[in-house]
Amino acid sequence: MKAKVGDRLVLESHQLDVARRVGVVTRLQHEDGSPPYWVRWLDTAHEALYVPGPDCHIEFKPSGGQA
DSSP states (O other): OOOOTTOEEEEOOSSTTSOOEEEEEEEESSTTOOSOEEEEETTTOOEEEEOOOTTEEEEOOOOTTOO
């Protein structure tokens, strides 16, 4: 898994009463974009170092300048 600043991490829930969580990558620990990532969770605005598991995927930030 590789991410860049501005990408969204989506943590899917497998429980019916628990909503999925979405966070924005704010900083990288490694230049190559590998985990862990500093993530600001949108539901709480809390920022934490996060290591994604198998129930997480990336929504890539669109590149600018494309028509």
